[in-house]
Amino acid sequence: LVVSDISWSSVDLLPNGQVNKCEYTEIRLSLIVDGGIQRSDEIYLYLGGFTSGECENGAGGNIDMGNILLWPRSEWEASWTEGSVENEYSDSYLLIQAQGRVSTALGYRHEIIIDSSNGIRPNCYIPVNSSSMQIAVLAANDTSSAQTRQVNRSDGVLASCYLTNVALTFRPAVPRATSTIDIAFKSSVVLEAGDQIILKLSGWTSGKADGIAGNNIPVLALQDGAVLTGNTSAYVTGSWYEGCCYQKNLPGFSNSTIIFQIRSGISITAGTLVELVVRNGQIRAQCGMPAPYSEQSIRILKAANIFTQLYNDSSPYNIPETVISSATIVGDGCNSLNFCNGHGTCDYCLNRCECYENYGAPYEAMYRQLSDWTCEEKSCPYGPAWGAMPKPNESPHGTIAECSNAGLCKRTTGKCSCFAGFEGSACERKSCPGNKADTGVCSGHGSCATITELATLSDALPLSSNLNRSYDFTAAEFPTNTWDAYRLTACVCDSSWPVGLDQGESDKSEWFGPDCSLRHCPSGDDPMTRRDETDCYNVSTSTLLGGSALGKNGSKCHIDCSNRGICDYETGICNCFNGFGGPACNKVNVLYLSTTQESSN
Numbered sequence: 001l002v003v004s005d006i007s008w009s010s011v012d013l014l015p016n017g018q019v020n021k022c023e024y025t026e027i028r029l030s031l032i033v034d035g036g037i038q039r040s041d042e043i044y045l046y047l048g049g050f051t052s053g054e055c056e057n058g059a060g061g062n063i064d065m066g067n068i069l070l071w072p073r074s075e076w077e078a079s080w081t082e083g084s085v086e087n088e089y090s091d092s093y094l095l096i097q098a099q100g101r102v103s104t105a106l107g108y109r110h111e112i113i114i115d116s117s118n119g120i121r122p123n124c125y126i127p128v129n130s131s132s133m134q135i136a137v138l139a140a141n142d143t144s145s146a147q148t149r150q151v152n153r154s155d156g157v158l159a160s161c162y163l164t165n166v167a168l169t170f171r172p173a174v175p176r177a178t179s180t181i182d183i184a185f186k187s188s189v190v191l192e193a194g195d196q197i198i199l200k201l202s203g204w205t206s207g208k209a210d211g212i213a214g215n216n217i218p219v220l221a222l223q224d225g226a227v228l229t230g231n232t233s234a235y236v237t238g239s240w241y242e243g244c245c246y247q248k249n250l251p252g253f254s255n256s257t258i259i260f261q262i263r264s265g266i267s268i269t270a271g272t273l274v275e276l277v278v279r280n281g282q283i284r285a286q287c288g289m290p291a292p293y294s295e296q297s298i299r300i301l302k303a304a305n306i307f308t309q310l311y312n313d314s315s316p317y318n319i320p321e322t323v324i325s326s327a328t329i330v331g332d333g334c335n336s337l338n339f340c341n342g343h344g345t346c347d348y349c350l351n352r353c354e355c356y357e358n359y360g361a362p363y364e365a366m367y368r369q370l371s372d373w374t375c376e377e378k379s380c381p382y383g384p385a386w387g388a389m390p391k392p393n394e395s396p397h398g399t400i401a402e403c404s405n406a407g408l409c410k411r412t413t414g415k416c417s418c419f420a421g422f423e424g425s426a427c428e429r430k431s432c433p434g435n436k437a438d439t440g441v442c443s444g445h446g447s448c449a450t451i452t453e454l455a456t457l458s459d460a461l462p463l464s465s466n467l468n469r470s471y472d473f474t475a476a477e478f479p480t481n482t483w484d485a486y487r488l489t490a491c492v493c494d495s496s497w498p499v500g501l502d503q504g505e506s507d508k509s510e511w512f513g514p515d516c517s518l519r520h521c522p523s524g525d526d527p528m529t530r531r532d533e534t535d536c537y538n539v540s541t542s543t544l545l546g547g548s549a550l551g552k553n554g555s556k557c558h559i560d561c562s563n564r565g566i567c568d569y570e571t572g573i574c575n576c577f578n579g580f581g582g583p584a585c586n587k588v589n590v591l592y593l594s595t596t597q598e599s600s601n
Helices: 335-342 451-456 590-600
Strands: 006-014 026-033 042-047 076-081 093-098 109-114 133-138 148-150 163-171 180-187 196-201 236-241 257-262 273-278 296-301 319-323 344-347 352-355 382-384 400-402 407-410 415-418 446-450 489-493 540-542 548-550 565-568 573-576
Touching: 006 133, 026 042, 026 133, 163 296, 163 319, 180 196, 180 296, 236 273, 335 344, 335 352, 446 451, 451 489
Parallel strands: none
Antiparallel strands: 006 026, 026 109, 042 093, 042 133, 076 093, 133 148, 163 180, 180 273, 196 257, 196 296, 236 257, 296 319, 344 352, 382 400, 407 415, 446 489, 540 548, 565 573
């Protein structure tokens, strides 16, 4: 058996030839050996770029003969030999050995399936028909036959390669001070002369961090003793490209970049820890920054692509932009503010806390005077201040304050303790009078209503004949017109008879007074007059605006004690004059009146 006996070979990768990086892969080998296969013959299938490990620049292990799950098991056994990270796993291979039931027919097409459960997978990008896909057949009785050739056809892996162990360090990590910059990483591909390592350092400038941009630095001074053995400048050159632009109270300079380029004659093997250091005194942070900072990244641009249209991440030979997962915080990072006490996020640039709701959120901070927000204490609800120092060119009710300046904020609970006469979560509402422990609001004889509600109630006093009346504020959250619409309140007193201007309704309620603590006595017509005083038809009733409202046909005017007694408003009981009786004093004692008239004569 000689190499010319392999007339065809192919490698298919499943699922569907679209395998992702580091994905468990089913490998299907198809080959035709003109001279046939005999028992104990061996097939060496070199799978350049494949590993049994977890990728991430870490080597897997070998798999012993017979422990590879494959099909057909009665015809083949296999083992796996793991390649080296340094060689990008180009030396990984499967050794497949023919067993007793293998077909020995000349020119037979053998199909061998390596199951995905074996954990063999591609490390990263592999081109279609890769030169790293090699095959050799070793006849059991002919050692000279172990020559390799490229597989005729093989699937590829369309997945970019990667960086691991990426770490970015600044010394000192102080805003507006120049720093030594240390970037470390491992590459999954060999770095060769002309390759570029592109470090995006958003927020950094070669200027003085005073709002004026710095300049490009064609040749950066690099630190000795930084990479492999020797010094950084022996392996790479470095250039600084100033980004755009300064932004007040923000890191800015969003596309500032350091480009390191591998020197001629240098090759750094895959999986090697590379450390590149830029000397202090050249670049500085505009302001504080978190770690890691999402606007900082690193990528590799292969030399072959630098002067082509592939100067972007679309080329699979490049390593795309990688967010730096480990970095140094620049600045205090709200450490002095106890990291916002777990109730807010840190603005690293300004070193201040942006508190969560109820702990001093930005819109709450407008109404609460503190110099250093630590988000430790809760904020209380806020509303238009009942009392505040007037300001020029502002509406009289435009000041917003915690607890509406009518209560004290309990910082441990975030709840207002309102002063007497005020209520609501923000003490934004006046309490109705008559709020007693044993009776409740309005002395237990009424309900509390806002001005807006009072305007729409037909039984609220003073009565009104306007059926479309309303009192409401505009769309503004805190309007300065009708500012009291939901803030001032009054009692609407209860009554055992209907109140209003319509038929059968009375112009007065049974209970009355600001706190509904007084009670009208029974009403009746004065028996000593010809007119019915209880008839309120077309009788004028005073209104809220000082005008009048007329009672409708059948409406009633309430006449306490029929004008023939004194009403005790605490009890609602009449004290009738002599000669009159009944609950409403509208019953006449004719004998008493006759005797009184005779005596007077």
